[in-house]
Amino acid sequence: MDTEYDWITTPVTAGLLRGALDVEHTDHGVLPHRLPARARAQNTDGQLAMAESQASGVRLAFRTRATAVELDTLPTKRAYVGAPPRPHGVYDLIVDGRLAGQGSVTDGNVVVVDMIAGTAEHRPGRPGTVRFTGLPDGDKDVEIWLPHNETTELIALRTDAPVEPPRDPGRRVWLHHGSSISHGSDAASPTGIWPVLAASLGGVELINLGLAGSALLDPFTARALRDTPADLISVKIGINLVNLDLMRLRAFGPAVHGFLDTIREGHPTTPLLVVSPILCPMHEDTPGPCAPDFSGLSGGRLRFVAMGDPAERASGKLTLGVIRDELSRIVKQRAADDPNLHYLDGRDLYGEADADELPLPDQLHPDAATHRRIGERFARLAFTADGPFAPPS
Template sequence: MNTTHDWITTPVTADLLRGALDLERTAHGVLPHRLPARARAQCADGQLAMAESQPSGVRLVFRTRATAVELDALPTKRVYVGAPPRPDGVYELLVDGRPVGRGNVTGGNTLTIDMTTGTAEHRPGPVGTVRFTGLPDGVKDVEIWLPHNETTELVALRTDAPVEPAPDRGRRVWLHHGSSISHGSDAAGPTSTWPALAASLGGVELINLGLGGGALLDPFTARTLRDTPADLISVKIGINLVNTDLMRLRAFTPAVHGFLDTVRDGHPTAPLLVVSPLLCPLHEDTPGPSVPDFGALGAGQLRFRAAGDPAERATGKLTLGVIRDELARIVAQRSAEDPNLHYLDGRDLYGEADFAELPLPDALHPDAATHRRIGERFAGLAFTAGGPFTDRGA
């Protein structure tokens, strides 16, 4: 085992990354993206830009004999005015699939967001380093899962032994799209978001296109799903459309059809699972938009409330109940000609009994324990015998 480190610096290239769809060269290094450049160019929304550059599900994967690993990174940390400080993003290290270490990168850029005015201020900061030492000697596959909730520029990878890309394990690729819950909001770490947990339990490779605030049936997202190689696909639709009060029922139905049509253009026979919203009492029967609860913010708590009127459902405003009914109807209609299309009611992942036991702390997002429950439920419903993602070749 090495007792002193003769560091080898390995350039971070696409063949060392999984879960990213694009790699942008920056002044400091490289920035993984979860939407390709062409998609990013079609939307100027700052929230989407922030979300897709946060590397949920993105990991460095390589084979090495190294017993020590260092990663220089430039994170962008979020600060919400009036809210409690957010913890630093977590980097998790796995050896041959087993977790062996966690760490943080201090410093970095700061994005200060004022929810009362809708403004944001970006301040540059220094590059930091996360270190993992005492790794077992011998050839092994190493994964460094990047923080799911911090934009992360990768500056330098150093090891005390040479690195090569890890071989393909031949596992099926699961491509998932959803909202901030799929992105991993308030999960304990990058391997503990519910999609990462479900992927681990299901024995599949995850590409997570959960985009906080950005699951809005955008055509460029549908084209990204269409063009990304995958064996299994799921789309979780609903909560962001209510949060933003983006469209009415008249627009929603053809938008869902168009989104699914586009995905099917690239994946005509892959198992495709449509997941409706988890239970969220805030918006079950009350339309959006969702707005910050400034009373709670004044007390140092980040919470949300529904600003819509239940009576507006009569004019086509969307609620989670309306969306679930329509998604179930759309999937039933389409599945007559598409036997590989499936529907999952999100309340089977998190429903009324779960809310009573594990309420949503900010009224919208689950906590770490709830992420684990949702991931285990999804794996049990989707990947086990009879589920839409059952490995028919196993």
């Protein structure tokens, strides 16, 4: 370590973290989790295990006079056989609410995925350091948002001035659950994913349970939502159920009711917003499953295609159109006895005109510009005076 700064090391503890529901102690340090241990113990799906351990919406938060900050981490990255290297995860430095720097840790573990063979190999790596210098002098609120698309073990936090716990922001807590789009797939950085953008515009504190490939109405996820203190809750339901071809219409309706019932056990009157899928042309009227198209993989282009048959809707297979109709019906039915339950059609966040202007690059996930558009629209529809999450009068 260089001697340019008189470094002070501060242990990374749960008290410095926001956006994590659990913290696991590892051989290297601490690993934030976005699902509690009880939920993780009931899960056998590797995709969900990976998704919940990735730090979407998780950040270190503290107050300090420091002008330099270093964070040692051990990331776990992904690489795909036959594809160009993926960009390294980005750490966003926020000082007094504004983006003040970005960096990456280039070392770390790598999971090498062979999508054709269906295998994954874990290759261990070494820790690395992200450094931010030139911060303004004087007391300030500092946040380091961890990469939304990497698992990040936190080893050491160093500063050139003492660190204090963060001030209570006094903002309402928004708890959100959704799919890879909410997780942040194809966003440029952790503060560029649409829920973070919406939270910033809405003046709320975000806990993001966007779980890539894993918004599947799992009961343990519902219990995690039930047991997490929150002032506002939203659940974005649909796309993963279709692209995994997980269930039929007969099971879908009762599963949605059960999911909402469980949330209401812990939050009986909290504003609860059910959001249907954004437009995804390939699955609007065609059921899943969806499958990757490897033809452009060597050039860094991965696309997805729908494998179902539109005629299968007659036997109860789900499409996004079917899911929107059913979610709208369920919310309307329940809202008769639950005035704090609301519905938002996802096409109001990203619809046909948006798809013409900003098509989904891989047929499934929005790019960085589209994340911004979705976040801005959600903030306008949910957090303004006429929205379900309107500020208290």
